[in-house]
Amino acid sequence: MADWSLPQLLSSLHNDIQTRLKIVRETIQHPGSKGDASEGVWISLLQTYLPERYRANKAFVVDSRGQFSQQMDVVVFDRQYSPFIFKYEGEMIVPAESVYAVFEAKQSADKAMVQYAQEKVASVRRLHHTSLPIPHAGGTYPAKPPLEILGGLLTFESEWTPAFGDSFRNALAADSSDGRLDIGCVASHGHFFYDKPSSDYVFESETKAATAFLFKLISTLQFSGTVPMIDVDAYGQWLAD
Template structure:
């Protein structure tokens, strides 16, 4: 009789992810098709395993001053307290206040892709976010400061040898705080994570990188708390313009 095994379950989750990414890389001939397939694999992982208070989609992010981010491969946002701004025929636009994390999904990591992901993350963090006081039975709580938005990159392979070495470290350290990548996964090799205490990156070889990334992301989202109370009227004002 076969018994359940937590190590085998976690290994199976990673093996399934790695196989899907490897198939996407090997089967699709066009670079855009490869990229879209890779993005879909990561999205399905997050859509399946993140708690339901979070939603993961390819989307643009907008703020109440009419500024838009670039299109982001994976936006993780609140679906419990925040509205969509627009959703039609595959185009999704979410308010900046609802965003917890943003990721770029690529076939392989290199300096160019790290720089590209840093720019995409910065385009979201630069947006304005409203926050209203929170009413309760005895009055109101002060407006909650916007939560830090996590940023990262997700790939199957690395163009560097070794894949988790000095070139990756140097690429991650470029740019300012608005561009910082907090975490990432190279599914065939391991993960990286930014440590704010030491202002440094930990490069983490893993046996099951995709599973380790998923659990680490859920942990970091837990510590992010809840997004602030959005000022819906700040968006509604555009109806008269």
Template sequence: MSEWSLPKLFASLHRKIDTELSVAREALNHPGTKGDTSEAIWIGLLRQYLPERYRVCSAHIVDSEGVFSDQIDIVIFDRQYSPFVFDFLGAKVIPAESVYAVFEAKQSINAAMIDYARGKVATVRSLSRTSMPIPTANGPVAAVPPKHILGGLVTLESDWKSPPLGDALQEKLDGDRSVLKRLDLGCIAAHGVFTFVDEATAHKRIESSSATTRFLFELIARLQSLGTVPMMDIGAYSKWLDS
């Protein structure tokens, strides 16, 4: 009989990530360093466990009108139809068309951090995105409208203590459910996850002792439902070459 156990494997994954995030929180005193370390841990997690088609990094995002987003902690994007991703001394710039999801990575969730994450997500969703017909062996497939960009927040802890995933969190999350600013998915590693449920037009909180694993599964399911990003119109960007 096999000694492998899926529950044990999932619990082990959660313990590994939770330990790394806890060390980052307790051992590092400089706020900027702690933030960078937390961000790096989440990026490493996603790079390791997301399917190979997805790339993950911290970056700015730009559109064909020359408008840039804020710096985003975690960007999940696709290179299939994106002919360029700029990398200058480690600072990356990604075209808006290739983005699937953006997350802010912080040590703890609270009302101010939710507002902060919403603002960052909005700077990405407000960018212009092009879409081109896709050539196939059977002829071109019509251009598809750009998909909704997932947005969220990942943290280790919650500043709400009674309880961490209580009504205060629900009220704050549901305070702005607009397409531009809503948070679709989040992880509070020590306590659980939250998701936006389209049918209910409200957020759902899920307590879990394996929150990071549950977050990964939910994220992958949502990425699958998005399909593939549109093929970008490179000509829309080339107008900047001689500007």
């Protein structure tokens, strides 16, 4: 039998992410390039380890009324049931109905960055969602309500001391509506998530933060269900203009 070690595998996964984020922070000086590289580390993690029904990429989100979100650093979206994803000159545009989660990915978390992430997440949640009844062999299922899109923040470290203290909690609690951040990771310290029963944030400090965040995200997505049946004709009406 091969001498595999599950704890070592999980630790190595986190170490790889943390090391790559640290290298980006220390070696890339241009802000734009540094940001792109940081996003790439998180996108690579999600593309590799999320189930195949999900995809992750940098993207804009659009609705059937022609409204666009701000560009999101990381969008987790459906690829099994979504009928179209637009790609143009290196940019990706995803229909609102196919989105499961959106994240802002930056080097460090502070009050301004949390607020910025909240504003960007809100720009996605405010988009219109279509949903059609679903035909099946025995009849028709009613149209599904839109999914609750997860919003989050991904960083290498925190500017606060302590990293997970009241300052971080207060910044997150400043927006409890469209911009609420549900889940996130500070790779050097741990991960956090919004606990609905207590209406409060839970901060988990750990040495394998990226792995713990990944598992928490997958667990949360499992309970999200499947995206609604998109009304393609609602998007097709724009062909007449």
